[in-house]
Amino acid sequence: MRTVTFPVGGLYPVRHKHAAHRSAIRNAILPAVSIVPLRQSHGPDAELCVAPGDKVGEGTRIGRAIGDLCAHVHSPIPGLVREIRPVTLPDGVISTAAVIDLAGSFDRLGKVLARHEWKTLRPGTLLRLIEDAGVVGMSGVSQPTHTAIDARAAASCRWLIVNGAESEPYVCADHRLMVEHPAEIFEGLQIVERLLAPDRVTVGIGADKRDAMRRMRAHDADGRRRDYVRLSVKYPQGDERQLIRAVTGLEVPSDGHAIDVGCVTVSAATLYAIWEAVVTRKPLYERVVTVAGNGVARPGNIKVRIGTPIGGLLAECGGVTDPVARIVIGGPLRGYATTDLTTPVLKYTTAVLVLTATEVNAAPTAGCIRCGRCAEACPMGLDPARLYKLVAHGRSGDAVDHGLYDCTECGGCGYVCPSRIPLVDGLRDGKANR
Amino acid sequence: MSTNPPQFHDRATTGRMMWAVALSLLPAAGWGVYRYGTPALSVIVVAVGAAVISEGVIGLIRRRPTLRDGSAVLAGLLIGMAMPPWVGLHVPVTAAIFAMLVVKWSFGGLGGNWMNAAAGGLVFAFYSWNRQMTGTGVDGESSATVLTTVRGALETASGPVGGPVGLLRAVGYPVSSVDVSVTDWMNARVLTVVGANLPGGYVDLFLGYVDGAIGDGSVALILIGTIALVATRVIRWEIPAAYFASYAIVTRIFGGLVFDDGYMAGDVLFHTLSGGVVFAMFYLAPDLSSAPTNRSAMLVYGAGVGVLTFLFRFYGAYPGSGAFAVLVMNTLVPLLNRGFRPRRFGTRRRRDPGGGVRAIAGAGRKP
Incomplete structure (x- = not known):
């Protein structure tokens, strides 16, 4: 089997996967209170369709999607809507959230869900099921899935790529899903294949996930030709552009999208959510989250309801032990630090990490010594230090000419910078204040 | 409250890198001190001291001390090690001060200098005190460097001289006993296999049994230091x-x-x-x-x-x-x-600002 990667840039951060990658997915205790933000994708808030005092069931729709960048939001637990209030999401954006108190009985929890036949359904119906379940990209970029694999995508899609790279350190939620639920993920893939009718299908799995590769291949028995490739453990191998470059050799144009080179990528966790949406008709209201870091007593992979405050999740993992330097929501390179333990788990929250000082390696910011490490790490061929200086000098326009908008904010430059210059911050400022 | 990514970092910091480089120089510096004794030690100490004091004074003036980043110690060490042991102590002092104040800090300190601070100080010294830096005699006690010997011999020689090593032998430049035994062993045991023959003198150069600057004599020890630096990606x-x-x-x-x-x-x-x-x-x-x-x-x-x-x-x-x-x-x-x-990802070729981006051809559309 081939091991593929992208040729330019990239880095090998300390991987820290050992803590949780062998730990089987376990179910979280249900939260007594669930805080469900209406912004569950990188788009606008969904439109609220419940009011305080309303009774909701497990999976009741509480937010209706507006436009293509938004997905429906469902109640993760049965109960009563206590209040509607704004919450600050990890990335600093403020979203309206429904606060739901647990009450009443569960429709799905603890029951064997009926499996619905999907092979007879028309593509439009399948897409509607996925849309109704509120499925979004689960492993980072949280585009609503029904817009990523719709008829327009089908018209251009020649190459479907399954993303099992999971190149962020610590995170192994997708890994565990592939190991424990390969049949479901595989059926999810069949559903997407049905929708997109691609010429080729490639399943890419991180080279460090041999067990996942073995399990996934073992379920590939429907006779269709699919390629399996090992993806290098280089970061950010899981980013769409780097994934496509590694698998197909094509580069998504700087000003274009994956579909411009005929490619659609979908992550293993998203395939699982698609399977749940179509086969068990279950809305997306829970997900697997990796809880890890040296500051947490029992690291592991937890199946948790969306809207669960991270404090509850951490308590379930034995609480916090060592002096904590940072609590991170998401992977350590792309994620955000927070001090608010009521921050809820979102559909695209891959991990909650409790990092100690020896893991963070923080240092005071110093002047740039022009070592070029950031440029060496940049997977987009940019010179982050140069862009940073241009932005800092109020020359964002020049920074744009040097590729500011090519920056995918993977965080690689900030990781390697020996002077701890906040490069990602600076580049974001440049994009925002142009 | 939330803070922006990334949330963790490589262990390397600017200070750690500078100190690591300085540390890797110590074996070679130690060799120089062992060979030349106190004069070599005082040159190094004086160079490092002058660099550190310059940096410290700048730090006081700027009210932002920078000594902990190790760059002053490193620059002083490099300057001291590249000088011959018999040089007058005003030479390393001036070179180090020039390197720190003029070459480094007049451009804004570490990272701001477009010119290598240590090399700048050294070249300043080479031009200012050429005879001392090449070592052809301050007071008659000092010996010449290998290169000066070759240069001198070349001026008087005529016709093919058998290369630089031949010249050294011709003027009676000494070969150490270590060189003789190692070279003999190599020629007898190893190089006979490939039919080669190593003349005497190279082992001295490799191990540092020749006169020259304090720290650059022992190629072997420098290599050990740099292998560690490259391996740790400093x-x-x-x-x-x-x-x-x-x-x-x-x-x-x-x-x-x-x-x-x-x-x-x-x-x-x-x-x-x-x-x-x-x-x-x-x-x-x-x-x-x-x-x-x-x-x-x-x-x-x-x-x-x-x-x-x-x-x-x-x-x-x-x-x-x-x-x-x-x-x-x-x-x-x-x-x-x-x-x-480097070419930016997703663009066809290198381009300067203002040029058009040409998207690469895709896999094409379905018919």
Whole structure:
């Protein structure tokens, strides 16, 4: 089997996967209170369709999607809507959230869900099921899935790529899903294949996930030709552009999208959510989250309801032990630090990490010594230090000419910078204040 | 409250990198002190002290101390080690102060300097105190460096002289007992297999049993230090590798001419092992601040330093060819960074701002 990667840039951060990658997915205790933000994708808030005092069931729709960048939001637990209030999401954006108190009985929890036949359904119906379940990209970029694999995508899609790279350190939620639920993920893939009718299908799995590769291949028995490739453990191998470059050799144009080179990528966790949406008709209201870091007593992979405050999740993992330097929501390179333990788990929250000082390696910011490490790490061929200086000098326009908008904010430059210059911050400022 | 990514970092910090480089120099410095004794120690101590005091004074004036980043100690160490032990102590002091105040801080301190601070201080010293730096006699006690000996012998020699090593033997330059035994063993046991024969003198150069600057004599110890640095990725391999490649090629082709040996007769081994070339290759040329920031520019830069080192060494009026070559290439770094910018992902070719982006052709659409 081939091991593929992208040729330019990239880095090998300390991987820290050992803590949780062998730990089987376990179910979280249900939260007594669930805080469900209406912004569950990188788009606008969904439109609220419940009011305080309303009774909701497990999976009741509480937010209706507006436009293509938004997905429906469902109640993760049965109960009563206590209040509607704004919450600050990890990335600093403020979203309206429904606060739901647990009450009443569960429709799905603890029951064997009926499996619905999907092979007879028309593509439009399948897409509607996925849309109704509120499925979004689960492993980072949280585009609503029904817009990523719709008829327009089908018209251009020649190459479907399954993303099992999971190149962020610590995170192994997708890994565990592939190991424990390969049949479901595989059926999810069949559903997407049905929708997109691609010429080729490639399943890419991180080279460090041999067990996942073995399990996934073992379920590939429907006779269709699919390629399996090992993806290098280089970061950010899981980013769409780097994934496509590694698998197909094509580069998504700087000003274009994956579909411009005929490619659609979908992550293993998203395939699982698609399977749940179509086969068990279950809305997306829970997900697997990796809880890890040296500051947490029992690291592991937890199946948790969306809207669960991270404090509850951490308590379930034995609480916090060592002096904590940072609590991170998401992977350590792309994620955000927070001090608010009521921050809820979102559909695209891959991990909650409790990092100690020896893991963070923080240092005071110093002047740039022009070592070029950031440029060496940049997977987009940019010179982050140069862009940073241009932005800092109020020359964002020049920074744009040097590729500011090519920056995918993977965080690689900030990781390697020996002077701890906040490069990602600076580049974001440049994009925002142009 | 939330803070932006990334949330964790590589262990390397600017200070750690500088201290690591300084640490890696210590074996070679220790060798110099062992060989030359107290004078060598005082040159090093004085150079480091002058650099540290300069940096400290600047820190006081700026009310922002920077001594902990180790760059002053490193620059002082490099300057001291590149000087001969018999030099007057005002030379390292002036060179270190010049390096810190003029070359480094007048451009804004660590990272702001476009010129390698240590190399700048050294070249300043070479031009100002040429006789002391080359060591042909302050007070009659000092001995000449290998290169000065070769130079001197070459002026009086005529016709083919058997290369630099032949010249050294002709003027009776001593060969240590270590060299004799190692060379004999190599010739008897190892090199007979390939039918080669190693003349005496090279082992002295490699191990540092020759007179020269304090710290650049022992190529072996410098190599040990740099291997550790490259392995821990404190310095990158591109610049030393390109430096060595270009220097070796040019020396092989043209290095025989000054010895009347004709083309393709240069003694690469001798010219690499002697005269601080390895020191410049691993400690002056790859200086982070004054070298280019991307790979292809680094390769061109390294190759340029190699060719210039050859030119200055064989046809220049002054010693210190490595340091001087580094300085000249420093001036070209902005140009190199600009000219060898890597291709941006998803664009067809390198382009300068203002040019159009041409999207690459896709896999095409379905019919």
